[in-house]
Amino acid sequence: MAAATGVVMLLAAALAILAPSTRALDRAEFPPGFLFGAATSAYQIEGAYLEDGKGLSNWDVFTHTHSGNIADGRNGDVADDHYHRYMHGTESAHRQSPEDVEIMHSLGVNSYRFSISWARILPRGRLGGVNSAGIAFYDQLIVALLQKGIEPFVTLHHFDLPHELETRYGGWLGAGIREEFDHYADVCFQAFGDRVKFWTTFNEPNMMTRLTYMLGMYPPNHCSPPFGNCNSGNSQWEPYVAAHNIIMSHAAAVDNYKKNYQAKQGGSIGIVISMKYYEPLTNTTVDILAARRALSFEIHWFLDPIFFGEYPKEMREMLSSNLPKFTLAEKILLENKVDFIGVNHYTAIYAKDCISSPCDLNTYEGNALVFATGQRDGVQIGKSTALVGFYDVPEAMEQIIKYVNQRYENTPIYVTENGYSQHNSNSMEDMINDVGRVNYLRGYLSSISSAVRRGANVHGYFVWSIMDNFEWVFGFTVRFGMYHVDFTTQERTPKMSAKWYRDFLMGYAPLGEVQTLRADS
Numbered sequence: 001m002a003a004a005t006g007v008v009m010l011l012a013a014a015l016a017i018l019a020p021s022t023r024a025l026d027r028a029e030f031p032p033g034f035l036f037g038a039a040t041s042a043y044q045i046e047g048a049y050l051e052d053g054k055g056l057s058n059w060d061v062f063t064h065t066h067s068g069n070i071a072d073g074r075n076g077d078v079a080d081d082h083y084h085r086y087m088h089g090t091e092s093a094h095r096q097s098p099e100d101v102e103i104m105h106s107l108g109v110n111s112y113r114f115s116i117s118w119a120r121i122l123p124r125g126r127l128g129g130v131n132s133a134g135i136a137f138y139d140q141l142i143v144a145l146l147q148k149g150i151e152p153f154v155t156l157h158h159f160d161l162p163h164e165l166e167t168r169y170g171g172w173l174g175a176g177i178r179e180e181f182d183h184y185a186d187v188c189f190q191a192f193g194d195r196v197k198f199w200t201t202f203n204e205p206n207m208m209t210r211l212t213y214m215l216g217m218y219p220p221n222h223c224s225p226p227f228g229n230c231n232s233g234n235s236q237w238e239p240y241v242a243a244h245n246i247i248m249s250h251a252a253a254v255d256n257y258k259k260n261y262q263a264k265q266g267g268s269i270g271i272v273i274s275m276k277y278y279e280p281l282t283n284t285t286v287d288i289l290a291a292r293r294a295l296s297f298e299i300h301w302f303l304d305p306i307f308f309g310e311y312p313k314e315m316r317e318m319l320s321s322n323l324p325k326f327t328l329a330e331k332i333l334l335e336n337k338v339d340f341i342g343v344n345h346y347t348a349i350y351a352k353d354c355i356s357s358p359c360d361l362n363t364y365e366g367n368a369l370v371f372a373t374g375q376r377d378g379v380q381i382g383k384s385t386a387l388v389g390f391y392d393v394p395e396a397m398e399q400i401i402k403y404v405n406q407r408y409e410n411t412p413i414y415v416t417e418n419g420y421s422q423h424n425s426n427s428m429e430d431m432i433n434d435v436g437r438v439n440y441l442r443g444y445l446s447s448i449s450s451a452v453r454r455g456a457n458v459h460g461y462f463v464w465s466i467m468d469n470f471e472w473v474f475g476f477t478v479r480f481g482m483y484h485v486d487f488t489t490q491e492r493t494p495k496m497s498a499k500w501y502r503d504f505l506m507g508y509a510p511l512g513e514v515q516t517l518r519a520d521s
């Protein structure tokens with residue numbers, strides 16, 4: 001009950017400042033050294049899926065064998081062809097359109113968040129050799145970035161892993177994968193750590209394990225009723241077994257980095273968690289507790305073990321023996337602290353309790369016995385975007401930052417992803433004049449600036465994404481980029497949002513809601 005009262009107070013405080021900001025947005029309001037960047041991930045942009053010694057990844061195999069699970073039946077074989085277009089080089093020097101590092105430089109970002117393809121570095125995992133061409137690719141990318149004053153911010157695991165490890169260990173379900181990840185991380189620290197000062201172990205393992213092992217949407221497509229009908233899997237316990245292996249893989253990599261690399265390389269290491277902000281649908285105790293449960297299954301699931309060595313109470317009570325327990329040795333390994341928390345935040349949503357009254361549980365929040373909805377009394381929580389369930393609710397950004405700072409010892413935060421999706425359209429003009437994205441980014445950046453003014457410990461912001469790319473099960477049907485990509489010619493064209501972000505970074509962003517700005521203005 002005390003917990004519920006605390007939550008009510010927190011939410012009341014939240015609602016009190018859920019009012020649109022009328023302040024100007026000025027880069028000068030952010031602390032010196034604040035990282036402003038854009039983000040991508042290997043599978044979504046690189047292409048070159050079988051080139052220069054790269055092994056097959058789980059996503060290569062899945063998109064080829066389960067093309068029906070991808071909205072447009074397509075895959076990341078070529079994607080943005082970034083592997084060949086990251087800089088002006090041998091093969092690409094003749095191209096008209098500027099290359100990707102040059103694009104970032106022209107925007108004025110001081111950091112770029114990207115992920116390394118595990119299968120490009122270790123095509124067969126620990127038992128095969130290191131692929132020197134893979135090392136060379138990331139080496140050159142890192143050098144090109146640093147030459148332009150862009151700080152590399154590197155994710156080790158962003159959903160893709162060598163297919164061979166999927167086969168050998170059942171992916172994240174087998175404890176043997178922990179040593180594999182530890183080895184992979186070590187190879188990367190050794191190869192790139194003299195220049196990479198920001199490492200994250202995993203991207204959104206909380207969302208990935210649910211989509212993979214509970215809802216069966218991601219490879220290898222595991223689930224069981226009521227969450228879905230897959231050929232194999234068990235939605236009641238597989239997500240938690242996989243999560244346990246991921247948490248311990250993370251812990252081992254952090255331990256290695258702290259013991260063997262950090263002092264001489266001088267970098268920092270963290271983890272990135274997907275964080276929706278859940279508001280109670282109604283002001284009733286059951287919905288308030290439902291919002292808390294949803295946050296617990298979303299955020300505390302991974303961060304509580306990393307900070308406190310234990311799964312959150314709500315999960316232990318609800319899942320009982322389906323939730324693994326940490327051994328003493330595991331708890332000791334978890335005592336290493338992360339240097340920062342990566343927050344991927346896109347939306348807020350209402351949480352409705354499903355314990356007191358039945359609801360559809362075949363959903364992302366179903367395991368928390370919560371139903372998430374964007375509607376309250378027929379009014380939507382925020383403007384729609386192209387992805388169902390993703391609304392434009394900028395004020396929630398400040399809330400989530402505050403919440404994470406409060407719960408996790410005021411650990412520094414980097415907002416590692418935030419962005420807006422557009423539908424693919426036949427009209428180039430529609431896609432380039434992305435007013436919705438400009439307003440979304442302006443709103444969310446204002447919310448971060450407000451958090452900064454109130455003393456939040458936040459140090460960076462990355463727009464998802466620098467350019468349109470392969471959006472997992474949505475294929476190429478939605479576009480998140482500030483640059484439009486023509487996937488036939490690979491031409492990159494700046495959208496209005498790219499120009500807006502550049503203007504903001506240069507110190508003269510337009511104020512107020514944008515209605516009519518043209519991309520060429």
Ligand code: FCB
Nearest residue numbers: 041203204464471472480
């Ligand atoms: C996040 C993923 C990223 C991208 C965005 C839209 O969940 O980390 O790869 O798909 O969503």
